[in-house]
Amino acid sequence: MLKIAVYGKGGIGKSTLTSNLSAAFAYSGKKVIQIGCDPKADSTLNLLGGVPLESVMSYMRVHDEDPQSLAEISRRGYKNILCIETGGPTPGLGCAGRGIIATFALLEDLGLFETYCPDVVLYDVLGDVVCGGFAAPIREGYAEQVLIVTSGEKMALYAANNIAVAVQNFADRSYASVRGIILNRRNVPDEEKKVKAFSAQIGVPVIADIPRCDDINHSEEQGKTVIETNPFSSISQTFLQLATLLGKEA
Template sequence: MLKVAIYGKGGIGKSTITSNLAAAFAAMGKRVIQIGCDPKADSTINLLGGEPLRPVMNYMREEDEEPEELDQIAKEGFGGVLCIETGGPTPGLGCAGRGIIATFQLLEDLRLFETYKPDVVLYDVLGDVVCGGFAAPIREGYAEKVVIVTSGEKMALYAANNISSAVRNFEDRSYARIFGLILNHRNVENETEKVQAFAEEKQIPIVGEIPRSDEIIRWEDQGKTVIEGDADSEISKRFFELAEKLLEDETERVR
């Protein structure tokens, strides 16, 4: 099973990249689970035709009980991707990171992985603060690879540095390792050079590069990933290439 956590600062495009990657894996015939680990709970919306999914934390708060069946908190989207959103506490109350930990424990109790038997699991994780809850995918062994999304913007690179430091703190415990960076272009000045310099300094490869594209925005306005909208487009090819790299690396790891 390929298990990948995708991190990056808020607003950097993690959800767009994660959902397109999920759609690419699905189009390749893989069984995929995507788990959104952001209080905004919008990670999977473009796999579900633009319809938001009820987050796990909302269910528990509104029903005052834990769900007993997976279909109460999960929904299949494009290509059969099983979509789950952790959500967060009532705004201003509680800790969002604690919500992630509670959700992961619930998914274990519901035997998510044993029941669905995925080939690929993707975690879409907010990376502005890598506290205990937001580090859960890499700290608790749920994910084995970490991909960091960044642009050439100062704060995006600052967050990428924090995330890489957090992951490396766990490397000696056989937790997740950094697979690489995805450069999600924002067309800032000297962007490629800035990210390449960061990658060389931190010794992290750039494994994917997504050009700034109106095509992605156009399909998202229709509640779709670009993979669903036009699987043969140049942008879609970037996601398929990244999916192939991840699968090839997993095959080598297993060997």
């Protein structure tokens, strides 16, 4: 089972990249789970036709009890991808990180991986703060590999460096390692040069270069990934190639 956590600054495009990568794996015949680990609970929108999925934390608030089955907190999306959103606390109350920890414990109790037997699990994780629950995919062994999404913007690179440091802090415990950097272009000056310098600084390769592309925006307007809209487009081929690269190590 290939277990990957996708980290990056908020707004850098993690959810778009993660859902397109999930779709690429599924298009290639893999059995995929995507778990959104962000209080906004919007990671899986483009796998579900743009229809929001009730998050685990929202379910527990509404029903005032833990769900008794996976069916209550998940939904099948494109190519049968199993979608789950951890969600977060009521805005202004509680800790979103604790919500992730509670959700992961619940999924273990419900036997998620034993029941579904996935080939690939993707965690879409907020990377502005790498503490507590947001570090759970790294710290608790849920993920084996980390992908860092960044542009050449200063704050995106700052967050990316924090993520790399956080992963390194767990290296002696045989937890997840950083597999690669994904450059999600914003077309800022010297963008490629800046990201390559960061790559050299932390000793991690840039394994994918995602251009700004209208096809992505047009697909999202339909609540879809580019893989679903047109798997033969050049941008879809970029995601399929990335899935192939990562899948070779599964």
